[in-house]
Amino acid sequence: MTGGADSPGYSSPTTIRRRSVAAVVVGLVGSVALVAVGSYWSAQATGRFLVGVGVMLAVEVLIVRRTIEVTHRRAGPQRLTLATVVTIHRGVVLAVLAGVLALENPTGTLVWAPGVLFALAASLDAVDGAVARATDAVTELGDRLDVELDALTVLAGATAAVVAGSAPIAFLAVGLARYCFVVGTWLRRRRGLPVAPLPPSQGRRLLGAAAMVAICLALLPVPGPRPSWYLTTAVMVPFLLNFGRDWLAVSRYPS
Template sequence: MIKPILETRSATPLGRWLTTVLGSALMVAAALSVVGIVWSTILTLEFLGWVVLILGLELLVVGSVIERTHRRIGHQRITLASWITIARAGTLAVLVGFLVVGPTTDLMAWVPSILFGIAAVLDGVDGAIARATESVTELGGRLDTEVDALTTLVGASAVVTAGTAPIAFIAVGVARYAFALGLWWRRRRGQPVRELPPNRARAPLSAVTLLTIWIAFLPVVDEHVSMVLTAAVAIPFLLNFAIDWVLVTRRSGRRTG
C-alpha cells in the first residue's frame, strides 16, 4: 500500500479548514512570486484584490464541504489528492486575476489558457493519485465535485465574456449550480428526490467540455471556430443534465434524504 505523502489529521472541521486556508495561501503566494518575476507590472492592487476575493470565496466553499462531510460521516483527513484539488482552486483564483486585468503583451495572452489547462489536467491527477494511494474519501470526492463546478463556471464565463463562445454557453457554467438549487428547492417543498444513478457519459462529457473551453481560451483559435465548437459541446452536456434531472425527480425509485 502506497501511503499518502501529505495528509491533514486535524480532529475538528475548523482545524482542517484553517489548515487548508494556510496551505492555499502559501501555494497562491508561491505562484504569484513566479508571476512577479516574469511580469512584475501585473501585480497591481486590482489584480491581487481579485485573486484574494476569489480565493476567499473558494475557501468558504471548502469550509462548507468540510463541515457538511464531518456532520454526515465524521472525521476524514485531507489527503495529498485533496491538496491537489485545493491547488486547482488556487489556480482558478490566479486565472481570474489575469482575466480581469487583461494581457498587456502577446506572451501574457497565453497565460489564461495555460492556467486553465493546468486546472483541467489536475482534475484527472487528483483522482488518479487518490486511487493509487488508496486514499479515496467522501470528503475528497465532494471537494473534487465543487472545484470541477467552479472550473467549468470560471471557464465558461471567461470565454463568453471574451466573445469566443455564444452567450448561451454560460448555461454550461451554471448547470451544476442550477441542478443543485433545484434539488434543494424540491426537498424544501417536500417533493421526492431520488438517488442519481451512475452515468458513464458524465466524466467524458466533463472532460470534453473542459477541453473545449481550453481551446476557446487559445489566442490562435479563430473565434468563429470556437463559437461553433462550444455550441456543439453545450448541447450534449446540457442534455445529460436534463436526463439526470428526470432521473432524480421521477416518482418511482429510492428516495434520498
C-alpha cells in the same frame, strides 16, 4: 466511513479548515510569485490582478469551509490527505487565472496564460484522483471538494470564454448547470418532493471532459474566437440535454 473523532489519522473540522486555508495561502503566494516574476506591470494592472485573485480566493475559502462542515456532519471525521491538498491547490490555480482575466488586453506571453492556467486546473482533476487511489486515501471530503472545484472550474472558464467572445452567452448555462441542479434538488426536498439517486453515467464524464477541452481552446489565442464559438456551441447542446435527462431522473419523471 467509520472511525471516531479520536481515531488515528483523522482531524477535527477546525484542524482541517486551518490546514486547508494554510495550504491555499502557501500555494497562492508561490503561484502569484511565479506569475509576477519577469512581468513589468503598471501599478493599476497589478491592482486588478490582485483583486481578481482575492475575489476568487475568498469564494474558494468559503467553499472549502462549507464543504468541510457538511462532510463532517454527514460522514464524520475526515483525513486531510495529499490528494485533498492537490484538489485545494486547483483552487490556487483558479485564483491566479481570475487575476490574469482581470487584466485588460494582456500582451506577449500573457495572452496564453488563461488557456494554460485553465488546462492546468482541469488536469489536476485527474492528478488528485490518481494520487488518492495510489495512496489508498479516498475520502468523502476529497470527493466532495473535487466535485465543488470541478463546478467552479467550469463556471470560471465558461464565464471567461463568453466575456472573451469565444462562446455564445448561452454557454454560461454550462457553467451554471450544476449549481441550478443542486438548488433544484434542494428546493424539491424542502417541498417534501422525492429526489431519486443520480444514476451512474459514463456519458456524463465524457461530456464534462468535452466541456473542459472546449473551454480551454476558447481561452487560447488559437484556434480563434469564431471556431471556438462553434465548438463551444456544439459541446453546449448535448451537455445541457444530458443535465436535463439527469434532472428528469432525480425528479422521478415519468412517475
